Amino acid sequence: MRIGISLGAGGARGLGHIRFLEVFEELGVKPSIISGASIGAIIGAVYSAGMDTNEIKESINDIIFEKNAKFWEIHKRSDFIKMFNFIDPEIKQGGLIKGEKFVNFLGEKLSVSTFEELKIPLRIAATDFKENSCVDIHSGDLLNAIRASYAIPGLFTPVELNGRILIDGGVSNPLPYDLIYDKCDICIAIDSSANKTKQFDEIPAAYEILFAGFSMLQRSIIEEKLKRLKPHIYIDSDVQNVRIHEFTKVNSIYEQVEGKKEELKRKLSKLLES
Template sequence: MAHPKIGIALGAGGAKGVAHIPMLEALDELGITPHRIAGCSIGAVMGALYASGLSAQEIKDKIARLAITRSDTVRGVFSDRKINKWLGMIDPDFRRSGLIKSESIMAELCEDRSCETFEELAIPLTVVATDFWERRTVVLDSGPLKPAIQASMALPGLFTPVELDGRVLIDGGTVNPVPYDVLTNSCDVVIAIDINSGSAAERGSVPGYFDTVFGSVQIMQQAIVEQELRARPPDIYINPQLSDFRTLHYHKVDEIYRQADAAKLELKHRLTERLAI
């Protein structure tokens, strides 16, 4: 009997997106290679790295070289030039519709890999973006890879929109935060990893500007996912119970990994049952 074709969709979620790495570790530990990966926003970034042939541990090592954690000393941050890398990604020109250069992030993440086209990837990848003027999902799975990833992660106000094939594209999470639907026609078992629908935010004082903007985006994304789950649930749905990490809390990656461990074990259990491994 042929092995079932496994598809995994990695959802949007800002810094919480590093929680996708433990889910990919689960696949590595079970010896499972997905038939296809789908991704949105940070999920598109993680999906592209994994599809390029990197293991989950190699992706984690790459993130560690960029992330500034609580264990870093001030001397360590500056000696490793981590702070300079992040400062170099900031573009304070508000006329460009974004604060951070997605090109710089892609250059850092793909510095040691061939990430030129979808066709060169070891695992087929589909990413979703949003056509700003047409107000609809755009599915990208062929041609140049980096512009597609930049479009999928172009969160309004944070990253500059991407012009691609005559369209203005923004973050795919505005219409399809966990794009498992693009896997249903090509995969036998569809896994959806939703990192935004975990623990509720802690109550507190009135949030500041960025917390209000990004928090509102996450609320809208969660509503979209809930509607999709009612209409067409995936075969396996995993939503790591993560604290209310903010969109740019990349300095808390170690804590995010720890909180995602339970979901990693759940995914391994569900796959073991489903595939009789």
């Protein structure tokens, strides 16, 4: 039976995808195909390349530590020096950060550079800036496809790939299960978008408005999409009190999705037994 899993966008909340992938290892099955957008593309790529979930978590711990700090405070803490090293400023080309340093680090970890080298087929969602449409990338340059998929507009520099100008896949297709739906017998969709916006007593800072607005956009797209095409298993990771940039809350994210992970395990086991 062919099992496909789609890992949605959602910034830091998407670190919970790792716990959902543990279900496959615990059940002794392997996904036949994976799709992902933004953080989901990153997690999907490393898993498709052959890293198990423990190895993925160890790699994340090399970069991120559970501290009471925000993304923009990392330069104040010596134990965040590795994460700070991934920031490569770029002001002239449509973004503030190139994103090349992180994707190069990722390439070293993966030891692969193309889709064809992956052990599990992968579809990555990016957004064509000119056409305002989702681009399904599944062959050729893997690293630039990943970089395009997490290129948040205004923050990361857009990526030129195959004659297109590409930005974050979460803009057009934050939960790209449609890219794999007809290629599997069981289609699983893991939604890491925010299900509600933090309440503020006064007008929030500009970055709060930017990230909250982006999350609301993703949620609306997913809700409309679910009305048209339902995956066989849909799981809302329901991570609370973690904003898109708060990667330092990784341990809290793992703990919060534990119940949802068990839900996925029950539902998938039932379908496999039927």
